[in-house]
Amino acid sequence: MMSKLELKEDRMLEVQFVGDDDVLNHILDREADVLTGAKLKKERTQLLVNTKKIIKKPEYDLEEDDQEVLKDQNYVEVLGRDIQASELAKTPRKNVSLSLKNDPEIINIPQCSKGHSASDNVQLKNNDKSEFLSTAPSGLKKRLIVPRSHSDSESEYSTSNSEDDDGVAQENEEDTNEVILNQKIPSQNRAVSAPVCKETPSKKMKRDKTSDLVEEYFEAHSSSKVLTSDRTLQKLKRAKLDQQTLRNLLSKVSPSFSAELKQLSQQYEQLFHKWMLQLRLGFNIVLYGLGSKRDLLERFRTTVLQDSIHVVINGFFPGISVKSILNSITEEVLNHMGTFRSVLDQLDWIVNKFKEDSSLELFLLIHNLDSQMLRGDKSQQIIGQLSSLRNIYLIASIDHLNAPLMWDHAKQSLYNWLWYETTTYSPYTEETSYENSLLVKQSGSLPLSSLIHVLRSLTPNARGIFRLLIKYQLDNLDNPSYIGLSFQDFYQQCREAFLVNSDLTLRAQLTEFRDHKLIRTKKGTDGVEYLLIPVDNGTLRDFLEREEEES
């Protein structure tokens, strides 16, 4: 589609001249619309515009234009093309597409921040204007890249173009573009620029920016509705990739800046000895910064830790737990074959062991100490207690933005951290490779296989029961208020299919499902239990297909 767009754009890129009359007609139409919609008097608007001007914020420049349109014919003439452009850009078409301009580096993310301005205006006008604004024809607001030299006309403007009518939209946009960019040369060669950063770095601007940020925050969070485009990945053919294909594809990408990256990592490697020294002197080391630190730690391990006992812990491993860490210490490091009543007991035992025998030394390497599984308070407390031992040395990496929040003062003093920044830019291949950490494109192969695996071990009746639930869930795919199948209905269905003979049997069966995490129960508002399969629908469908094939 994109290439098509590009082609079109080549053809359609031209400025269309529109006569003044047309413009006026257009505006007056619009004006009427608006006025009926919001029941606003002209004078009032005008007045409001003035207030707006006083608190002029660059972000709303075009909003302002919008208002000014309402003012007067004279104004329209004065403003001329400007208005025409923004007017046209706001033609009441509601859909969005990514627009490409002849300067391909200029990127817009179609994103509706209409919510902001709406609430802002509500504030200003103390009137029921939100309706007017949100129904105003500008469907989505885009941010356009403007050369930074002209910072005060931060161009956030609304545009909407439709897929079936690209030409017009393109042209409109071009028009607007020109209006906003007039007198300046569009940045030609590069720039994906965030609008927020567009201000000149003068101090005054900075202050403005912070206050803007604060306001923006509250604007964005004041309305519960966030408007974004409705397009879904299903329309794109290549939406879903599984782990293997992803890897294959990525392996074809030649990494950029390899020389620089190598230099960076060499720089960090020179610290290895210092780290060892500091570890031995009672500090523990935590690495932070963008990029996977796995390779770095791995190199650390192979270069300096070869002759000492060490445990590598992959925090990003979905099945990791403190228990398993302690187990590997007691069983494999200390060769203890016993069980413990609790994790704390085990910890005490380890602590005593290490305190008794000062010749014992252990290095712990934890990749992603801040991972989902380890970030809990208890886990951190236990690891902290381990690390505070004189002869256990901990070197760990953290990646999450808010990772340091895990540690309060008590834990920090247990850990006795020394921080090292190691920005590597290397991809988090291993860390994101486990099924749960991939965001959207879950291949589903893992849940599918586990589903099949679990269900094979069940009785035919149990399988039938489960299949019933799957079918019901798939039938209700399009029902947005679907919260699950109520137990009573389910029982009825199962009876009818001769799968169970009493609700006790069904309950027993459900307990088994629940133990395998195949279903989830939820209490509805009416107090009735609803059953739900917490697996995504695609997987369920695959599963059904496969079942049918087999039978």
Next chain:
Amino acid sequence: MATSSVSKGCFVFKPNFKKRKISVPVEDYFNKGKNESEDSKLRFETYQLIWQQMKSETERLQEELNKNLFDSLIEFLRKSYSGFQKSSRDWGCQIKLREIPTAALILDMKHFLQKLVSQLMMDCCVDEETKEGSIQVAQKKTHCSMDSLSSWYTNVTRKTDPKMPRKKRTSSSQWQSPPVVLILKDMESFTTKVLQDFIIISSQHLHEFPLILIFGIATSPIIIHRLLPHAVSSLLCIELFQSLSCKEHLTTVLDKLLLTTQFPFKLSEKVLQILTNIFLYHDFSIQNFIKGLQLSLLEHFYSQPLSVLCCNLPEAKRRINFLSDNQCENIRRLPSFRRYVEKQASEKQVALLTNERFLKEEIQSLLENLHVYHSNYFLVLRCLHQFTSSLPKYPLGRQIRELYCTCLEKNIWDSEEYVSALQLLRMLAKDELMTILQKCFKIFKSTSEKQLGSTAKRIEEFLAQFQNLDEAKEEEDTSGSLSKGLQKTDLYHLQKSLLEMKELRRTNKKQTRFEVLREKVVNFIDSLVREYLLPPETQPLHEVVYFTAGHTLREHLNAAPRIALHTALNNPYYYLKNEALKSEEGCIPNVAPDICIAYKLHLECSRLINLVDWSEAFATVVTAAEKMDADSATSEERNEIIHARFIRAVSELELLGFIKPTKQKTDHVARLTWGGC
């Protein structure tokens, strides 16, 4: 052996048994990291030595500071215990003694309770045993009642009774049925309900289960009443103990570790500022402060080859003789030494730069000077502090550390604050001045430095002169001129005459003898300051003992991972130093790493992000970048690869905590941060 697997997350590596025996000594790491620098072994040993000394000094300090508190606490325990004894005999006061003796400790120091526990262990180890025992019981039985607890208690005391006399022979034989001491470390974190119930129940059983509570409180004593209603708190017989505030603690630590010639190692102004700032604005933790000190010590010895001379003076002099040629060269390269050389006569310059032996002799004398400088410095600093710490508004700071920082930073007499402080000093009353002078006298008297011995004498003289003032009657008659002004006059004339009088007074005001003397004292102090409180940068060889790399300290102690992450994403040039990545502020070039582009694009969205739009925007940027190279692969394949790259970038951003999947809308992710730059 690989360290990644789909079935486990822990990998244990054990080297061969033979190999393990040869463990690398720590000091090896000290020298190997740097390019085999000078005297590393010696330096490491010096580090160890100084650190041990400092550590034991701080421990001693802490013990001293807490001694009073410990003593009174133990006294309290003893007292309440004997209360139990009495009550068991005297049924009359049984009812009254429903109250559980409670000690409320207000603590400023975090690890204080640990100490307390260990102290208690020494003093009454039985208590600890019983306490631990009771916890175990509670763990074993889920249905644990107070009855079972008290019966267990009688059991245990009966069992331990025969042992008791042996253990506690030193203390009086009273300890027959020892009380159970329960320490609630962090009272604020308890659920009030549990605490209340516990107190009510145990107060019922107090006669058979003597219990003493110790609450550790970090905020203020009011919290007890906020957590416990009156009905409950009336069951407690609370006594309050307050520990020293952590700021005072810091002052003592600084005083004993840095403002002294006992330890050769010194911190520069910046480093000290960073450490105190971390302390005051981040954690109030002495422990962390000490950690910072340890790190600076380590860094100093690790990075400065000449730190080998950072030890006590006789040892340093000995070491100078063994300095290698390389080290001599290092010394010649020191900026402070170069400045020193330039000031010398030309023959001496040549000799210093060429003759090793001459250089070494010179270094010896310089180091000696440095030592003398320090001992004078701290004396005068303390003296000045005596003067300025009582001034209104504290122009030079209330704490000596503030004064010290200013003095380290620059010539203090150039600062406005110093001038205003002197002005205020010129207005001090006699008795104030005398007490300060007496304190200063004590300070100077305490040392036997030759140079400053005369100062002590001068101060003594001043004191004597002040005393003489008392005895000699004030000659001046102050009441002379006032009598004539009492005529009837209008406002205008009154004003005029008052102004005239003022003029008159100013011009031929005769200073009293006290004022003359006060002026002398202030000038004397001023001259002392100008002579001895020179900033350390003026001293040759100051680099040997001063640690200056404050930025490394901040980096490692008070890191800002969020900022690092943001910089890396926003401005890859900062790390990668590739010209292609250079850009204006706020923009990033399209050749930047994928994650940076995805991040930048995501900044433009509000709370929700449509993945489709995001991916298309990403693709556009990336294709634009690639066009410049060459379109090698077919477009379909290229698109796929780009899509894969996008997926990677998105999941990386998720890992970093910038976005998370949401169910609010299909194929959307929610942004977790707000704001652009």
